[in-house]
Amino acid sequence: SNVTLLNPELLGGDPPFCCVPPSPGCPPCSKGWTYFGNSCYFYSKTESSWENAQSFCSLLGSKLLEVDSPEEKGHVRTMLQSSSWLGIKDEEVEGTWKRADGTILSRENSSWHRNEPNGGRQENCAVVREDGEWYDYPCTSKLSWVCEGHP
Ligand SMILES: [Ca+2]
Numbered sequence: 001s002n003v004t005l006l007n008p009e010l011l012g013g014d015p016p017f018c019c020v021p022p023s024p025g026c027p028p029c030s031k032g033w034t035y036f037g038n039s040c041y042f043y044s045k046t047e048s049s050w051e052n053a054q055s056f057c058s059l060l061g062s063k064l065l066e067v068d069s070p071e072e073k074g075h076v077r078t079m080l081q082s083s084s085w086l087g088i089k090d091e092e093v094e095g096t097w098k099r100a101d102g103t104i105l106s107r108e109n110s111s112w113h114r115n116e117p118n119g120g121r122q123e124n125c126a127v128v129r130e131d132g133e134w135y136d137y138p139c140t141s142k143l144s145w146v147c148e149g150h151p
């Protein structure tokens with residue numbers, strides 16, 4: 001089967017890899033990650049700035065969570081223990097929210113709380129709360145984060 005290296009030292013998992021397709025004794029996601037809808041998720045137990053959280057995910061070959069469907073929104077809502085960073089920012093152009101790959105997120109594909117985003121130039125990073133709704137926050141806030149990667 002196709003083995004993907006996903007978590008070097010940082011997670012110290014055993015096995016330090018995941019399998020596609022999954023098989024007994026060889027799960028689809030690295031140890032400490034959960035599997036849903038063909039993604040692997042890592043929920044941090046500490047808090048950090050958006051930038052540090054993004055770097056953490058990047059070092060593990062993943063990116064900050066991007067919620068792309070109602071199904072994923074529902075799943076994340078059941079898993080979240082605290083407000084967590086999303087992988088979208090409006091730092092370059094105020095009000096234009098971009099994903100990690102540089103594509104622009106449309107309003108229809110967003111789940112902003114009815115009063116958000118409301119922080120203008122002071123709040124350029126997005127957060128998802130336990131209810132699944134999004135809020136803009138200052139990027140230097142210290143929050144939990146979720147990494148999303150491929151199995
Ligand atoms: Ca902003």
Ligand SMILES: [Ca+2]
Pocket residue numbers: 116117118119123135136137
């Ligand atoms: Ca806000």
